[in-house]
Amino acid sequence: MVPLSFAPSLEFNGEEFALVDGRALYWPREQALLVADLHLEKASFYAKHGQMLPPYDSRETLERLALAIRATGARRVYTLGDNFHDSAGTERLEPHAAGMLAALTRATDWVWITGNHDSAMEAAAGGTLAKELEIAGLLLRHQAKKGETRPELSGHYHPRLQLRVRDRAIRRPCAVIGSGGDGGGRMILPAFGALTGGMNAADPAILDALQPAAAIDAVVPARGQLATFPLWRKAA
Template sequence: MNGVKFSFAGQLLVALGSGALWWPEQKTLCVSDLHLGKSERFVRRGGPALPPYDSHDTLNRLAEDIEQTKAGTVVCLGDSFDDLDAARSLAEAERSRISTLQAGRRWIWIEGNHDPGPIELGGTYLAEWRCSALVFRHIAQLGAKSEISGHFHPKATLRAAGRLMTRPAFLVDDSRIILPAYGTYTGGLRSSDETLKGLMAEDAVAILTGKRPRSIPMPR
């Protein structure tokens, strides 16, 4: 499996190159900020017309991670849809794909700031979810412990082979993990941003996603 293993709150976790987090002991796959329907929302609000394949691509990649891990539980850490209207406007093929992915497993939608209310797409809708020692929520809370969140779409930059390389990244310290955005049409916030520096401990690491995920000291 293409990922970086690490220990967090006494649990073995794997940061996958795709941007998903795998918890083998609980057979739980966690993703954040899918932002399904973003291309539709752009057009609806008068923005630029983006190629309308983002939801299809995001769900394809999620299906691959589910197949590889054989996950029994999938946790979506909020902002799974770009807004509630985007969720209601999903094409029937995408609704059917979500139903297929949900079949035979527990599926948890965590509420995000883009999708604060429940929608009728199956699964369970929660403000946050606690399992064993870990708590899953959309936005990190100051002072929290053993917390896994998303929202900020973190990315990190390093110099490799004489050039700068920027990738979406997991941010990890002893108290929290912030997941990168999983959605196809999602930007990112540099790890050197004051907000992320304020949330993460001085010894935090960034795990860069991609075909060859790697862990580095969090760039500040």
């Protein structure tokens, strides 16, 4: 496997984090890895409805996740919803992927935060379930809650930075951070799953979800640095 990249430290609400391979967030003080939107068993869901896709998305996602856990030494894993593409996804895991997931959930303190795709998910894959959590004053939930004034980490939107440089279109998964306004900072993580699309980070739905804010930025690793791209600013 290609070694994972670590972006320079990212400060968020007075805590230090690191973006791992541009898709996961590592929280050193909590020894926790946070990922959003794994969408495990998405291919098998589509196959069940007549659209055949290569059935290896879960393996690829779990291999990438195992590498991130090993690289960071994380002892805890928090998944921020849409862990499976549907609540019955745990039943469709083929033996190899099921064994990988079982090993990961045994090796770490694993918490599944459920999302809109898997709201009825059972803890059949190991770990524990939660609708949302608060860790060290930081809310963990699947979808950003408009009007939230407490610090928050979420997923759901699969944000991607979209740029055009020298007539070349560039699209990269990114984190989107809302800061200022009437409360603490709030961050939407990129999708981690192998078979996930993306939404323009500047889409009105994302900007609206992070209100109130004074500024909203996309953050993405680039050549060993952490690049920030302004998406929205509150009018003076």
